[in-house]
């Protein structure tokens with residue numbers, strides 16, 4: 188609705204700039220500590236760790252379809268063929284077959300026979316494999332196995348988790364998008380927020396200038412003395428080394444700098460608004476928020492602690508009437524509003540800056556390894572997916588040599604397609620110079636587990652698969668791991684990889700392993716010596732971009748016409764800024780506004796385009812009515828004649844309303 192009273196209109200225009208903010212919502216979820224189980228019985232026999240490590244050559248696997256890794260059946264054929272055929276859905280079917288008879292009176296041997304016959308079609312004996320695992324573990328440590336078995340049965344029944352979810356997602360192609368959404372919802376908030384955040388930043392508005400005149404004893408005509416408003420606070424983004432996730436942005440997503448103080452009499456300028464500094468962890472990528480789920484434009488990448496970028500400069504303070512004094516107008520009754528501070532929604536993405544990434548299947552001992560080589564204290568327990576978020580640890584080698592090691596959640600079949608947790612966090616290894624691949628030696632098929640994880644890495648990103656890596660065969664203190672070490676080693680040697688064997692829990696072989704990994708990192712640094720001398724990064728380009736937009740010439744505008752509503756819309760950053768800073772409260776503002784419209788040829792262009800009496804003209808947030816001559820305006824309306832306009836049509840300004848009210 189249009190208001191017609193000029194006074195109320197003016198008041199409205201002053202307080203008109205309302206902004207709508209999206210509200211973001213995040214709920215905290217407690218991170219309940221899980222029960223820690225006792226380690227398995229150690230093998231009294233000692234093992235010989237390999238002490239002549241060599242950086243591994245790049246290993247790439249052929250094959251298409253991802254496969255299960257920890258629960259793969261024994262295979263006698265070529266592994267690359269098998270990858271193409273194994274389906275998780277087959278596995279689930281066989282697991283269900285296996286469960287049915289167990290509730291009845293059949294014994295294990297009967298179960299086994301039934302499953303074998305069922306799998307004659309698929310060609311893989313998953314059920315048999317599960318039974319094999321039961322009996323083998325049972326022999327070693329019956330009590331402990333019961334817990335393991337329970338966990339995997341629950342998964343089969345879709346009560347707890349990840350594997351079964353993967354099986355559902357595998358389903359029909361048409362529901363893929365829906366599945367993706369469900370999967371996204373299924374991830375706990377703490378995991379979603381670990382490395383992604385959406386925040387709102389706004390720099391401070393400039394303070395308003397004021398109209399004031401010096402009135403002192405013996406100074407009867409002291410002249411204009413209205414001070415300028417202070418500049419609004421800036422928004423900075425700074426990298427702090429103490430942060431290693433974006434989780435703090437779950438609680439606070441709005442960052443607004445303070446507005447500048449208003450000017451005062453006696454030529455007192457307003458104070459500058461307080462800056463706001465958004466603190467982010469090293470490795471944060473900043474993008475402008477995209478629309479409709481599309482990724483926004485890349486803005487910045489902040490890698491090193493201490494990096495500080497000016498994102499949004501504060502708005503300029505409005506000038507007071509002292510600044511408008513001139514030879515022609517010695518008593519100016521005009522002052523400007525402060526410039527509005529720019530605002531932005533930003534998407535933050537964290538890619539951890541670590542030198543080494545520890546990858547492997549769930550429960551392989553990755554966190555245990557990190558805990559023994561560094562001071563990090565990740566959760567360690569005898570079940571898969573103990574680690575839900577990446578852990579970082581710093582390993583020192585010398586006075587001045589240290590590396591950052593990242594322990595990632597376990598990788599599951601289909602991780603590259605988003606199953607399990609690995610996919611969420613695999614990208615954190617993109618900045619690593621090398622990988623340490625931990626293989627659980629006590630798993631039934633360590634070599635298949637190794638192949639499957641390698642395949643997942645390759646499917647996720649070929650660049651990642653090309654990074655140098657070291658293979659560590661863990662849990663050598665356990666008899667079952669010790670037995671399989673020789674065959675595992677042989678297999679890897681046959682493809683040109685020299686594996687390490689370690690017992691992370693006993694700290695055996697771990698020092699040699701991390702030294703070898705450090706050697707890889709050092710070598711990588713040597714190789715890319717030239718690249719390291721990066722040019723000093725220019726972080727102010729975002730602020731420059733914003734400034735450029737805001738200081739666009741006032742005579743650059745576009746006019747669009749809607750003939751249905753007789754509305755003319757004038758778009759131009761410079762002109763809009765000018766409108767916003769015009770303080771309609773003061774007498775001379777209207778006159779100045781008319782001058783500017785004439786000078787930048789807005790009136791002429793409108794006349795040329797055929798504007799007529801009573802048409803609505805919108806510039807920025809101001810809505811005005813066009814009158815062909817001063818006399819055609821109503822009695823309540825104030826007509827302003829510009830000295831530059833004589834007998835032609837003029838745009839007479841009435842501050843009728845401000846959009847948004």
Ligand SMILES: Nc1nc2c(ncn2[C@@H]2O[C@H](COP(=O)(O)OP(=O)(O)OP(=O)(O)O)[C@@H](O)[C@H]2O)c(=O)[nH]1
Pocket residue numbers: 224225226227228229547548549550551552553554555556566567568569570571572573574575595596597598661662663664665689690691692693
């Ligand atoms: N016997 C033995 N047990 C080990 C060894 N290393 C780790 N473990 C045990 O293996 C279990 C899993 O260890 P974690 O370090 O949590 O394994 P992880 O790879 O981080 O597991 P996720 O975080 O679930 O992916 C724990 O019970 C550890 O105590 C080892 O060298 N020997």
Ligand SMILES: [Mg+2]
Pocket residue numbers: 553554555565566567573574594595596
């Ligand atoms: Mg872990």
